Amino acid sequence: MKELVFAIVEMTLLAAPWLLLGLLVAGLVRGLVPRARIRQWLSGDGIRPILRGAVLGVPLPMCSCGAIPTALALYRGGAGRGPTTSFLVGTPGAGVDSLSLTFVLMGPFMMVARALGAVIAAISTGLLTALSHGGATAAEPAEAACNSGCCSSGCDGGDVMADADETAPGLRHGLRYAFTEMLDDISVWIAIGLAVAGLLITLTPPQGLAVLGSGIGPMLLMALIGVPLYLCAAATTPIAAALMLEGLSPGTALVLMLAGPVTSLATLSIFQREMGTGALLLYLTGIVVSTVAAGLATDAVIAGFNLDIQGSVQGVQEWIPAWLEWSALALLVIMAVPWLRRTLIRETHDD
Numbered sequence: 055m056k057e058l059v060f061a062i063v064e065m066t067l068l069a070a071p072w073l074l075l076g077l078l079v080a081g082l083v084r085g086l087v088p089r090a091r092i093r094q095w096l097s098g099d100g101i102r103p104i105l106r107g108a109v110l111g112v113p114l115p116m117c118s119c120g121a122i123p124t125a126l127a128l129y130r131g132g133a134g135r136g137p138t139t140s141f142l143v144g145t146p147g148a149g150v151d152s153l154s155l156t157f158v159l160m161g162p163f164m165m166v167a168r169a170l171g172a173v174i175a176a177i178s179t180g181l182l183t184a185l186s187h188g189g190a191t192a193a194e195p196a197e198a199a200c201n202s203g204c205c206s207s208g209c210d211g212g213d214v215m216a217d218a219d220e221t222a223p224g225l226r227h228g229l230r231y232a233f234t235e236m237l238d239d240i241s242v243w244i245a246i247g248l249a250v251a252g253l254l255i256t257l258t259p260p261q262g263l264a265v266l267g268s269g270i271g272p273m274l275l276m277a278l279i280g281v282p283l284y285l286c287a288a289a290t291t292p293i294a295a296a297l298m299l300e301g302l303s304p305g306t307a308l309v310l311m312l313a314g315p316v317t318s319l320a321t322l323s324i325f326q327r328e329m330g331t332g333a334l335l336l337y338l339t340g341i342v343v344s345t346v347a348a349g350l351a352t353d354a355v356i357a358g359f360n361l362d363i364q365g366s367v368q369g370v371q372e373w374i375p376a377w378l379e380w381s382a383l384a385l386l387v388i389m390a391v392p393w394l395r396r397t398l399i400r401e402t403h404d405d
Contacts, residue, residue, distance in 0.1 A: 057256045058252050058253065058256045059252075061251075061252040061256050062248055062249060062251075062252035065159070065248055065251055065252060065292055065295075065296075066248050066383060067376075067379040067380065067383060068158055068159065068379065069155050069158060069159065069244075069248070069291075069292065070379055070382040070383040070386055071158075071378055071379055071382040072154035072155055072157060072158040073151055073154060073155060073244070073288065073382075073386065074382045074385065074386060075154050076149070076150045076151030076152070076153065076154035076155070076288075077151055077232045077233060077236065077237060078229070078232065079113075079150040079151075079154075080149065080150050080151060080228075080232045080236060081225070081228040081229035081230075081231060081232030081233070082225070082228060082229075083113050083114060083150070083228070084114075084223070084227070084228035084231050084232060084236075085223055085224050085225045085226070085227050085228020085229065085231075086224075086225060086228065087114075095107075095110060096110065096128055096133055096137050096138075096141055097128070097133050097137075100134070100136075101136075101181075103133065103134065103136065103137035103140075104136040104137050104139075104140045104177060104180040104181060104184065105140075105177060106137070107136075107137045107138070107139075107140035107141035107144060107176065107180060108140040108141075108143070108144040108172075108173045108176030108177045108180065109144070109173060110141070110144070111140070111141050111143070111144025111145035111146075111147070111172075111176060112144060112145075112147070112148050112149070112153075112169055112172055112173060113149070113150055114145050114149070121141065121142050121145040121146050122142070122320070122321060122324055125138050125139075125141050125142040125145075126324070126328065128141065129328060129329075134184060135180075135183050135184050135186060135329060135333060136180040136181060136183055136184030137180065138180075139176075139179055139180045139183040139184075139337060139340075140176040140177060140179065140180030141176075142316075142321070142325075143172075143175055143176040143179045143180070143316045143340075143341065144172055144173060144175075144176030146287055146315045146316055147171075147172030147175060147176065147287065147312060147315055147316045148168050148169050148171075148172035148287060148311075148312075148315075149287055149288070151236075151240070151287075151288050152168075152287035152288045152290075152291055152311075152315075153165050153168065153169060155288055155291040155292070156168050156291055156311075159291055159292060159295040160291075160294075160295055160298065160304070160307075160363060161363050163356075163361055163363060164304060164308070164352075164363060167304075167308055167348070167352045167355075168308060168311055168312070170348070171308060171311075171312050171344075171345065171348035171349075171352075172312060172316075174344055174347075174348060175312055175316065175340070175341060175344040175345055175348065178340050178343070178344040179336075179337055179340030179341055179344060180340075181340075182336040182337070182339060182340040183329070183333050183336050183337050183340065185336060186329065186330065186332045186333035186336055233389045233395075234389075234395070237386075237389055237390055238390070238392075239286070240286050240288050240289065241386075241390040243286035243288070243289035244286070244288050244289050244292075246289060247286075247288070247289030247290065247291065247292045247293050248292050250292075250293050250296070251292035251293050251295060251296035252296075268303035268305055268306060268349075268350075268353045269350075270346060270350070272302075272303070272306045273305065273306050273309045273345075273346045273349045273350065274342070274346060276306055276307075276309040276310040276313065276349075277309050277310075277313045277341070277342045277345050277346055278342075279310065279314075280309070280310050280312075280313035280314035280317070281313055281314075281317045281322075281338065281341065281342070282317070282318070282319055282322075286315060287311070287314075287315035290310060290311050290314045290315060291311065293310070294307040294308070294310050294311045295307075297310070298363070303349075303353050304352055304353060304356055304363055305348075305349035305350060305351070305352035305353030305354075305356070306349055306353075308345075308348060308349050308352050309345045309346060309348070309349040312344075312345040312348060312349075313341060313342070313345045316341060317338075317341060322334065322337075322338075325337055
C-alpha cells in the first residue's frame with residue numbers, strides 16, 4: 055500500500071507544474087484568439103480547411119465533449135465534412151495541457167510524436183470522411199450533444215463558435231475558463247489516470263508488458279481499447295507513461311494516447327446521426343489506420359536512432375525543484391475543489 059501511495063504522489067508531483075503551465079497556455083489561447091477568425095479558418099470545403107482544422111485543433115483548449123458541439127455548429131453552419139471531422143479529431147487529440155504532461159512524463163520526443171500523430175490522424179480522417187456523401191442532419195441544436203455525460207461542466211466548449219461576430223473574449227475570461235470549466239472537466243479524469251498509473255507501476259512486474267512487444271497486433275489492440283472509451287487526453291498520459299515503464303513500446307503507448315481522447319461512444323453516436331453510417335465507417339477507419347501508422351513510425355524512429363526515451367524523462371525531472379512541484383500541486387488542488395476556489399477568489403476580491 056505504501057508503494058502504491060508513493061508511486062501516485064511521485065507521479066502527481068512530477069506532473070503538477072506542467073499541468074499548471076498547460077492550463078495557463080490554454081487560458082491564453084481561449085482568451086486571445088478571436089472566435090470569428092476561427093470560424094473563418096474552418097468554414098468551407100476542400101483540402102485547405104481540412105489542414106487548418108487539424109493544425110488549429112491542437113492548441114485549442116477543448117476535450118472531446120467541447121469539440122462535439124463546436125464541430126456541429128461548424129457543420130450546420132456550412133463547413134464541409136472533411137474540415138468538420140479534422141477539427142473534431144484534432145482538437146481533443148493533443149491539447150497544450152496533455153502535451154505538457156507528455157513532455158515531463160515521456161520526454162520531448164514523445165511530445166512531438168503525439169502532436170504530429172494527432173495532426174496526421176485529423177488530416178487523414180478528414181480526407182477519408184470527405185469522400186462520403188448523404189446522411190441526415192439532425193434538427194436539434196448543437197448544444198444537445200452536451201447531454202452525453204462526458205463532461206462535468208456542461209460542455210462549455212460549445213460556445214467557441216456561438217457568435218461569428220464576437221472577437222477575442224479577453225485574457226481574464228480565458229484564464230477563468232481554464233481554471234474553472236476546463237479544470238473541472240479534466241480533474242477527475244486526471245486523478246483516475248494517476249491512480250491507474252500508480253497501480254500499474256506498483257503491481258506490474260518490471261518489464262511485465264514487454265511480452266506484448268511492438269507491431270500491428272498490439273497497436274490494433276490499443277486502438278480497439280481506446281476507440282469506444284471516453285479517455286481525456288491529459289488522463290491517458292500518465293497511464294501510457296506507466297505502461298511504457300512496464301515494458302510497452304512507446305509506439306504502442308502512443309496509439310492509446312491518440313485513439314482514446316478523439317473517440318467515445320457519445321462521439322460515435324452523434325457523428326453517425328449527423329453524417330450517416332458510411333461516414334462513420336470512414337471515420338473509424340481513419341482513426342485506427344492513422345494511429346497505428348503513427349505508432350509504427352514512432353517505434354521505427356526510436357529503433358533507428360537508438361533513442362533513450364526514459365533517459366530524456368529523467369533529464370526533465372532533475373531540474374524541477376521540489377518546492378515548485380508542491381506549490382503547483384497545492385494551487386491545482388485549490389482551484390479544482392469548488393468551495394476552496396470560491397474562497398480564494400472571494401478573499402482576493404476582498405483584498
